[in-house]
Amino acid sequence: MKTWLGLEIGNSRLHWGWFAGENLQITWDTPHLSRSIEQQLAQCKTFADLPQEILSPIDSFISGGAVRSYLLPIYIASVVPSQTVLWQAYPEAHVISLDKIPLLGIYPTLGIDRALAVLGAGETCGFPILVIDAGTALTFTGADGDRCLVGGAILPGLSLQLQSLGQKTANLPSIAAPEILSLPERWATNTPEAIQSGVIYTLIASIRDFITAWWEKFPDSQICFKGGDGKLLLEYLRSLYPELTTKIVYEPNLTFWGMRSSLQNSQSSCLS
Numbered sequence: 367m368k369t370w371l372g373l374e375i376g377n378s379r380l381h382w383g384w385f386a387g388e389n390l391q392i393t394w395d396t397p398h399l400s401r402s403i404e405q406q407l408a409q410c411k412t413f414a415d416l417p418q419e420i421l422s423p424i425d426s427f428i429s430g431g432a433v434r435s436y437l438l439p440i441y442i443a444s445v446v447p448s449q450t451v452l453w454q455a456y457p458e459a460h461v462i463s464l465d466k467i468p469l470l471g472i473y474p475t476l477g478i479d480r481a482l483a484v485l486g487a488g489e490t491c492g493f494p495i496l497v498i499d500a501g502t503a504l505t506f507t508g509a510d511g512d513r514c515l516v517g518g519a520i521l522p523g524l525s526l527q528l529q530s531l532g533q534k535t536a537n538l539p540s541i542a543a544p545e546i547l548s549l550p551e552r553w554a555t556n557t558p559e560a561i562q563s564g565v566i567y568t569l570i571a572s573i574r575d576f577i578t579a580w581w582e583k584f585p586d587s588q589i590c591f592k593g594g595d596g597k598l599l600l601e602y603l604r605s606l607y608p609e610l611t612t613k614i615v616y617e618p619n620l621t622f623w624g625m626r627s628s629l630q631n632s633q634s635s636c637l638s
């Protein structure tokens with residue numbers, strides 16, 4: 367079974383997945399790479415030559431393994447062109463493009479992360495499917511029972527909403543998402559809590575509205591959450607609307623599952 371790496375390049379950070387053939391073994395996140403790393407990527411002869419900042423989170427997982435002695439293929443799904451170009455230097459980099467995605471009705475500028483996530487979710491949970499990705503941007507992406515893209519929506523994600531309020535106003539502090547430890551009071555009586563209330567309750571209300579609208583079209587559809595804030599937002603949605611959250615799951619690895627299917631689809635030899 368071939369070992370390969372999946373790399374999802376998001377707007378905030380890099381998400382890595384280690385595969386043995388079709389099996390996802392371990393996932394981890396690292397910061398975006400700086401331009402100075404290009405030279406090092408170009409000169410990689412073995413897996414162990416990859417920058418330490420990428421490998422250190424999985425050091426104990428790969429210690430002493432034979433995989434260190436050759437170059438692993440890296441399949442890349444990126445929505446950040448300036449990060450994608452850095453990888454052109456790496457000899458075994460394969461950038462996944464929209465034309466490799468076995469879904470109908472895709473529009474040319476659709477994010478590859480959205481296409482792969484909806485494919486991965488549909489392949490695993492069945493079509494029709496709605497994916498809610500709570501990342502830097504929060505996206506809704508739906509596909510019908512014929513694997514045809516229905517469409518979706520894009521809005522600023524949790525951290526981006528909090529940051530932009532802090533940056534574009536004189537009196538409001540920038541609040542970080544990790545500071546929101548529990549569902550805030552709706553009728554807040556201090557500034558930080560008022561911001562938390564405004565952002566969280568309107569995010570949950572929009573998510574609920576999109577879910578309701580989706581189930582009007584596709585009443586039996588499964589819904590999957592992913593993304594850095596997906597777990598938190600689903601938890602708050604559940605606590606406010608317990609009746610709503612049957613048929614909704616949190617699954618952080620949808621994009622990797624989508625990569626696996628698109629590779630199986632395009633070149634069946636590359637996974638076996």
Ligand SMILES: Nc1ncnc2c1ncn2[C@@H]1O[C@H](COP(=O)(O)OP(=O)(O)OP(=O)(O)O)[C@@H](O)[C@H]1O
Nearest residue numbers: 376377378379500501502503523525543593594595
């Ligand atoms: N360690 C972390 N570093 C950065 N963001 C984090 C971290 N843990 C949780 N988050 C949350 O994750 C969100 C970013 O989500 P995620 O990492 O899925 O985005 P991304 O994949 O980089 O961006 P994109 O929207 O382009 O997919 C931020 O809004 C932040 O609140």
Ligand SMILES: CC(C)(CO)[C@@H](O)C(=O)NCCC(=O)O
Nearest residue numbers: 445475476477478479480503520
């Ligand atoms: C919306 C994001 C930023 C979410 O990561 C990404 O999927 C993207 O850059 N999309 C391109 C525009 C679109 O999907 O219609």
Ligand SMILES: [K+]
Nearest residue numbers: 377445446447
């Ligand atoms: K942009």
